[in-house]
Amino acid sequence: MMKRILSLLMLVGSLNVFAQWQPAGDKIKTSWADKIDVNNVLPEYPRPLMERSGWLNLNGLWEYAITAAGQAQPGEFDGDILVPFAVESSLSGVQKRVGAEKELWYKRTFTVPSAWKGKKVLLHFGAVDWKADVWVNDIKVGNHEGGYDAFSFDVTPFLAKSGEQSLVVKVWDPSDKGYQPRGKQIGNPHGIWYTPVTGIWQTVWLEPVAEKHITSVVAVPDIDNNSLKVDAGICGASYGDIYEVVLKDAGNVVSRGKAVAGQSVDLAVAGAKLWSPESPFLYDLEVKLISNGKAVDEVKSYTAMRKVSSKRDENGIVRLQLNNKDYFQFGPLDQGWWPDGLYTAPTDEALKYDIVKTKDFGFNMIRKHVKVEPARWYTHCDQLGILVWQDMPNGGESPRWQNRQYFDGTELKRSPESEANYRAEWKEIMDEHMSNPSVVCWVPFNEAWGQFKTEEIVEWTKAHDPSRLVNPASGGNHYRVGDMLDLHNYPGPEMYLYDGSRATVLGEYGGIGLALEGHLWMTDKNWGYVQFKNSKEVTDKYVEFAEQLIKMARSGFSAAVYTQTTDVEGEVNGLMTYDRKVIKLEEDRLRAINQKVCNVLED
Known part of the structure; x- marks a missing residue:
């Protein structure tokens, strides 16, 4: 009887917590919004590459408060907010703007599990936009600037020996009034510019680790030499400490090696199974830290054997290659926005859905446009098999835009603070995704937004990661650096420039609009490069453009990106509606023509 009473009390308590939160506002929502459990929000492990x-x-x-910038921690908070959804989003339960003149405060308590006794405790943030200050038990433990990269603090010395611990986070985000990378966020959303995203927008979590522990795992394949290079970052390593790397295929050991901290492990991979969108094979990777003959830390990861490169074909056209074979890369511009969560997908199932549909549509690539996703998104791409071009989120001002000729003007001059901020965050973004086989191309700039020191930045990017292609400025101001010349043209494909020494690609085209009542972010001011009235008309135009692209691919284009995966706020040019409830084109025809485009070099 007592058990039944306790269960009933727990159920009532859970219902009371749920009653405190409801999605805010009356905008459209995805079907996944109804599946959110406030007691178990995004429960999946957030960092699959090092588990x-x-x-x-x-x-x-959590509790939240919005105060004037520069004020001390508030004595009282305004209410509850559902983390990790940005305060402007419906799923936060708040849906309020903050802006440069105010700051956003978060507060909650937590209890460290007793099983963690004797361990260091790391506090991890997947991403916070933009500047975060963090306190544990009223002690400031650190701060971080950057809206798209993960960060963490060792909070062990600041924890009470037992009981509840307090956690406070303060966030300031100037959005488009600052120089920081911000993507499509703007204070006055309109056209191609969207709602600001302020605060915590990826998972916050605690992790117990040993005094000596692994901090990073980077795996770089070399299929030409049947080898895999693995580097593990180690915290607290002493003389004589080593780490061991084991590569496995379905539980069977393929290769293993050891090295001291600071040295790489080079594994032989005989008869390697190559990764591709058609066959996304992943090896298991285990990394163990050994001190005084004892394993003190171990993480699980995965990796793949694949190569991306470019090469001139028999017709003199520079082609992109995958695993030393010409491979036409074709996919949608994917902005990763959600009507209910803005930057944050409601569930992991939702996060994965867009990738699944992209594959269903017959594409082999995604251009992740001026946004960086949570780590799990890239793991889904690795597992499902899709190539990713990763943009650096734009920010700052723009110089003169000369996209239809090679640039002959004066480049933007950033302030020292702005330049340092750009370099630091771009490096972190690259480092975090260095081991994702799906990521095949870095895109430092888009359409001249914030474009500066192009030649230097491209060379620096290429030097930091020689294993990938670099697209210098997608549709931006063109220089003869990097691996591609990237053109943008709307609505139809056009090749108005050509580079005989690099791959020529069509980084954006299409934007065919179809507004569907009942699935619109706003009832008016909906926008697309061209608009039609029904699915057949849109599909007809899409196929027409694709047939034109096929001809241009045979004569010079080596990749193409169609705008775009979904509608986003006032843009209605998606293959799917913003709420993901309707596929707007005739899917069978879409898939058929897309596969024809992807296979164009095999004809």
Whole structure:
């Protein structure tokens, strides 16, 4: 009887917590919004490339307050906010603007599991937009600038020996009034510019680690030499400490090696199974830190054997290659916005859905446009098999835009603070995704937005990661650096420039609009490069453009990007509606023509 009473009390308590949160506003929502459990928000392990068994998810209801910038921590908070959804989003339960003149405060408590006794405790943030200050038990433990990269703090010295611990986070985000990378966010959303995203927008979590522990795992394949280079970052390593790397295929050991901290492990991979969108094979990777003959830390990861490069074909056209074979890369511009969560997908199933549909549509590539996704998105791409071009989120001002000729003007001059901020965050973005086989191309600039020191930045990017292609400025101001000349043209494909020494690609085209009542972010002011009235008309035009693209691919284009995966706010030019409830084109015809485009070099 007592058990039944306790269960009933727990159920009532859970219902009371749920009653405190509801999606805010009356905008359209995805079907996944109804599946959110405030007691178990985005429960999946947030960092699949370096997984440990123990962790504690801090997502859920926190207290929040919005104050004037520069004020001390508020004595009282305004209410509850659902983390990790940005305060402007419906799913936060708040849906309020902040802006440069105010700051956003978060507060919650947590209890460290007793099983973690004797361990260091790391506090992880997947991403916070933009500047975050963090306190644990009223002690400021650190700060971070950057809206798209993960960061963490060792909070062990600041934890009470037992009981509840307090966590406070303050966020300031100037959005488009600042120089920082911000993507499509703007204070006055309109046209191609969207709602600001302020605060915590990826998972917050705690992790126990040993005094000496692994901090990073970077795996770089070399299929030409049947080898894999693995570097593990180590915290607290002493003389004589080593780490061991084991590569496995379905539980069977393929290769293993050891090295001291600071040295790489080079593994032989005989008869390697190559990764591609058609066959996305992943090896398991285990990394173990050994000190005084004892394993003190171990993480699980994965990797793939694949190569991206470019090469001139028999017709003199520079082609992109995958695993030393010509490979036409074709996919949608994917902005990763959600009507209910803005930057944050409601669930992991939702996060994966767009990738699944992109594959269903017959594409082999995604251009992730001026946004960086949570780590799990890239793992889904690795597992499902899709190539990714990763943009650096734009920010700052723009110089004169000369996209139809090679640039002959004066480049933008950033302030020292702005330049340092750009370099630091771009490096972090690259480092975090260095081991994702799906990521095949870095895109430092888009359409001249914030474009500066192009030749230097491209060379620096290429030097930092020689294993990938670099698209210098997608549709931006063109220089003869990097691996591609990238053209943008709307609505139809056009080749108005050509580079005989690099791959020529069509980084954006299309934008065919179709506004569907009941699935619109706004009832008026909907926008597309060209608009039609029904699915057949849109599909007819899409196929017409694709047939034109096929001819241009045979004569010079080596990749193409169609705008875009979904509608986004006032843009109605998606293959799907913003709420993902309707596929707007005739899917069978879409898939058939897309596969024809992807296979154009095999004809």
